[in-house]
Amino acid sequence: MGKTMTTKNNLELKGRYRKQTLLAAGIVAATMAGVPQTVSASEEDWLTKDWEVSGYIREYLSWNLENPTLIGPGPNIFDGEQRDDYRYDLSMARTVGKLNLFRDFGNARFKFTGRISRESPTDYLKDLQAVADEWAQTGGASGSSVNLRDDVYDDEEIRELWVQGDITDTTNLKVGRQQVVWGETDFFQLLDVVHGYDFRWRSFLEPENEELRKPLNLVNLVQRVDDLDGSLQLLYIPGRLNDGENRGNSYDVEGGRWANNPNKGITFASAPFAANVPYNYDHSEADMDDDSYGLRWNGLAGDWGYSVAWFHGPNPNPVANPNPATNPGRPDLQTNPYEYEGNPAAAGEFIYPYIDIFGVTANNYFAGPDLVFSTEIAYIPDAPYNVGIAGGAAGLGAGEACGFFPGFCGIAEKSLVRSMFRIDKQLDLQDFLGTSRPSFFTVQLFNNWITDFEREEQLVNLAGFGGETKEFSSIITAVLATNYANDQINPSLAVGSDLTYGGGFVIPAVEMAYGDHIRVRLEADIFWHETDQDRPLEGFNDTNLFGYFSGNDQLTARLTYQF
Template identity: 70%
Template sequence: MTTYNKRGCGRTSTPRRALLAGAIMAASAGISSPVHAEEQSWLLKDWEISGYLRQYVGMNLENPTLIGPGPAIFDGTQEDDYKYDLSMLRSVGKLNLFRDFGDGTRFKFSGRISREVNTEYMRDMQRVADEWARTGPENEAFRDLKRDVYNDEQVRAAWLQMDLTDSTNLKLGRQQVVWGETDFFQLMDVVHGYDFRWRSFLEPENEELRKPLNIVNLRQRIADGDLQAIYIPGKLNDKEDFGNSYDVEGGRWANQPNRGVQFQSAPFGAGVRYNYEHPEADVEDGAYGLRWSSTLGNWGYSLAWFHGPNPNPVANPNPALNNTAPQLSTGAYEGIYEGPAGRAGEFIFPTIDVFGVTANNYFPALDVVFSTELAYIPEAPYNFGVESNGAAPPGEACGFFPGFCGIKEKNLFRSMFRIDKQLDLTDLIGTSRPSFASIQIFNNWITDYEGNDQLVNTAGFGGKTEEFSSILTAVLSANYANDTVNPSLAAVSDLTYGGGVIIPAVELVQGDHIRIRLEGNFFFHETDQDRPLEGFNDTNLFGYFSGNDQLMARLTYQF
């Protein structure tokens, strides 16, 4: 099934780059230097080698907002017209090495290297970022988009798996652990963060966006069930590998209208940097969880608990820049700010607990698969303060941006219900076999919601969080010419805040190695913000994507 995730990891550390380069060189040496069968040792034979070479090309179908600092920010002067300009020229190579040693012992290594070409549009974003940085107080926080954000070398997997007993399995190393029934929005799929900076949530293979982690993963089979225990040592992972990474560097997926605005080096006290070591949000404390999966009659189900960083960052404001200090963070945070004195605040990933249940069943009478996922998050962190102190008199607002009054903790209940069905459309649209359809509805309910909370959906935007909110998604995938032409249509509609996205695509299969994907992304919204750092309004989820309509072509050679 093709699904799309919602808005992987940052640049690799030097030791990890060395490991990646060494593995690729070793694999190349092994291929170019043949060894006679009788001379092969048990360590060198029976390796499975796979991977791909991939080229992305993206083109704007709208003119994204790109406003530099100075007088232009106040009169809204647009830098240029970027409609039909190339937004992405990205080359990616991935190498997988796998070996089954027998007796339940397996090893896998996966490395990925990405490189981008500076398009004219990207050069202008970088130029505007340079101008913003020169007016800011901390030039050392400046990021080069190509070097620091888009180009990367990552170890995507490096694990060893072994059977300790007939019913006990241990998997150690860098890996991905996927929980839950859906990967579109994160309900129980909270073990890992996602990197949404280079293509936001649009990549169809969610494992390409998910950030792998070094994990101790123990599974115990008990009767008809499976008990899984995971432990993620915080000090054995890079800090940036935790939580979701959004484009706060002013790149092509920065929230409208913040392209070119790098919040880590933004001027006027507006800078906001990541703090991974906050007392209530220290990723070095690690994470852990338990999951039980089994069957009950015709139902498959799972029960899970995870204790670790909140997937999304929240803004922890600097009290010195708030008009009404008593309104500052409630709960465990108490307005604790640890960053430089002149900045608006810091992004943190508070530690949370997630309790979840999943279930699925096939109903022959309707020929449908029903799935559900329920998650409860006590004391989920929310930013609050709908107005900024630049948009209201003192005493009526606080914080440099909306949401910067502080953090409130609320009890959150989340749910997903999905129906998957095979549709025989061969007579109607001439497909070569039945098509696949999936409809999902996602719901959020803040159980202790109060009307005067002034919760916001995203810090920096004034869109107020409602007590109940829902998003509907639908996917239809068809197949032609013996599965060599595979069109699909995905749609997302925000039933509460308005807006959505439509994603028509087609994937062409050429033999065993070549795959071509052509895709359009068409966003719509009710309200968007058209000035960076000012003019705040009730912009919500799909208003963040205003100006991002685009076409994308992806050519893959897989081996």
């Protein structure tokens, strides 16, 4: 990336941290002003003592177990060839440092968390960058090329910066940069929609999802209602105090190591010809400067714990808003409720339309079978889906296609019900596996139901892929976690299967603890699928979720020194 773009990024980064620092100073002053202090005049070091300091230094390493698809442009643009064999190559060498500072002042608490990430230029990463540069040079939008290390992987971030205090005996206020977790599951998002996730450097595989969740500057008020055995939580997220890129989920559309197969090396913002699709955070129906709000009642009803919630904010996943000027054909499907507001020469824009999500959760322990049952149900009355199964590069006749990619006929809003049912149980496997204590087992079933489904609308699961959305779909996952040598050696096995579209994953792993400070985790990430796409930007077929991960089998090692 040129010097001008780098300077621009640095100015944006400085502005972002300046904004967060000003916010932090304001909330500290406001909160502390209303909280009585008990500091003695003789305690001159009251600001510097009693701080809790923690954090880690972590190294990630991963190796390809398959040969990922990496095709650069050829003489006729789409006639490129596979670049080398990357099987067993080092695909990631990532160093991360995290620092936590916490202080309890009595009636107020303060926390700061900062994280710095740096990637080493592996040979595989260098080839990804080279191919991305080649595709950008075939006619991508000016200034839209991406430097994977500088723009995607390397990062300096304030993860937490908040003040929390009790306004009354039953009212608690927490203001600043933080994470708010809703719902009963931490695997697929149902009600956990307050924050987006950054899946670009590690996809969905990181065990601690707080490392992937994007923190936000927000106001978090909890009012306890003791007479009703519950509490009411109110959230307010000021849009102008949060960057647009920190809203919604971020997927690898920059052509990096977790780009959907076969798009490694393809940067959507700088795709060839008019096929580029950049993000638009200022769309009138998806303006990230707009505020978000949420309400959640959390309570007890007999032995059941339950919650009822509503959230108004950006759709968790982006949808492609196609440009009708560059996507002719199929006017019968082009019923887009969103006007196109992007680059007139582009194929479209990625947007996060604002939606409302209503949900309930419940959980209970059953002594007879000795298990915990939990469920989560979310209703989205206007969930956005991309429309159009076939893409123009698939060799179809006039009138059959919708432009450059599947899904580029437009966007349809559908009524969506999402549900999760889970069982957690301790299994006594000492006699069978020789574990040092009972093992933890969990199984989860996820379901989607489009209540006003119409097949002729040709909904797709992901723009750019031809997998057709079905009225009902389900995924099942299970995890078995065991412990040996008094929790010093902890193997686990995670499996999942797409019951509707086919494919799945299996992740065997082991985490080893050495004393209080050193943790080592080894895992293999294995995927399988029914259909995958062989060529970038052409040959579209019915590829779905696990087809996106084709070629991404890998071995990962994570070394952590925690303090």
